[in-house]
Amino acid sequence: MFDSLLASWLTFALAAVVIAVTGVYISRLADLLADRTGWGEAMMGGLLLAGVTSLPDFTATLTAAAHGYAELAMSNIMGSLAVNIVFLAVGDILYRKANLEHAAASSPNLIQAALLIALLAIPLIAMVTPEYALLGLHPATPLLLFAYLVGYRSVQSSQERPMWLPRRTAQTVEDKPDRARRSRHGLSRLWAVFIAQALIIAAAGWTLMTAAETIAVRSALSQTAVGALFTGVFTSLPELVTTIAAIRYGALTLAVSNIVGTNAFNMLVIAAADVTYREGSIYHAITSQQLLWGLVTILMTAILLIGLLQRERYGIARIGLESALILVIYAAVAVATLLI
Incomplete structure (x- = not known):
């Protein structure tokens, strides 16, 4: 689509800015809708906001596939999964009242984190098993969809009828929907604006990946480096800005559920990529580097889950040990990816 590397980089940067700016507005709108609808921050963040902030990943990954x-597509999604967990560590650094894992612990967030580990294991297992396709699809693809739907039924159940509750402390910020929360606009108008912003984010994601394809072809960078460290990071900008904005508004459950829910939703992106990739199973068209990023994401999610369960109130300089470990692990793998 682009004739020069410079034009690709400029388009890439412009699309990234659009994604970031739109993400700021849509996070505040999601918090408002969580109250007005009575759905709560966990369900709004884990499903609707997660779906919207995943749109750049969705359009970018499907475009590449x-x-x-295939390598660029899967590197983008695997890189996005990893950097999203890093964004929660950044949020922990910015939230100074206590460790974010302590303040935002909730039953839905715990189940979403465990669900993400289970979902991510499915494509990783498919990558190392013999290639097989039924009607052009690998069995892992419908399995991902089924597991996601069943898993989120559990998340919904834990929201409505929790069988486990975190111990309330002075630093705990509970999610209490406020249906009487005021707005200048009616509920229908709020939904219309939400959908319009979602479409803007999706268009920017498609543009960003189209530019990234030229960058991957014409630069000295590998498809894995471009996907995991560039498109993976920039298509995840909505998650960063919505997380920071949610923390600023005091919607801590929304911040955590948005990140973990987005990563769970991205498993459906992998399934969709297998559908659009017509040269065979996409699980077997990638390299060990994408497998590495997937395993690293499982590791970081497990560390996050331990933090949500252990609920350390304060760490060194009020930064949790889990967040520090996540940042170190990501930095080490990023450097290794550039050197390979």
């Missing part, structure tokens, strides 16, 4: 760039 449809054009035959």
Whole structure:
């Protein structure tokens, strides 16, 4: 689509800015809708906001897969999964009242984190098993969809009828929907604006990946480096800005559920990529580097889950040990990816 590397980089940067700016507004709108609808922050963040903030990943990954760039497509989604967990560590650094894992612990967030580990294991297992397709699809693809739907039924059940509750402390910030929360606009208008912003984010994601394909072809960077460290990071900008904005508004459950829910939703992106990739199973068209990023994401999610369960109130400089470990692990793997 682009004739020069410079034009690709400029378009890439512009699309990234659009994604970031739109993400700021949509996070505040999601918090408002969580109250007005009575759904709560966990369900709004884990499903609707997660789906919207995943749109850049969705359009970017499917664009690359449809054009035959399997390594770029899977590197983008695996890189997004990893950097999203890093964004929660950044949020922990910014939230100074206590460790974020302590303040935002809730039953739905715990189940979402465990669900993410289970969902991510499915494509990783498919990558190392013999290639097989039924009607052009690998069995892992429908299995991902089924597991996601069943898993989120459990998340919904834990929201409505929790069988486990975190111990309330002075630093705990509970999610209490406020249906009487005021707004200048009616509920229908709020939904219309929410959908319009979602479409803007999706269009920017498609543009960003189209530019990234040219960058991957014409630069000295590998598809894995471009996908995991560039498109993976920039298509995840909505998650960063919505997380920071939610923390600023005091919607801590929304911040955590948005990140973990987005990563769970991204498993459906992998399934969709297998559908659009027409040269075989996408699980077997990638390298060990994407497998590495997937395993690293499982590791970081497990560390996050331990933090949500242990609920350390304060760490060194009020930064949790879990957040520090996540940042160190991500930095080490990022450097290794650039050197490979």
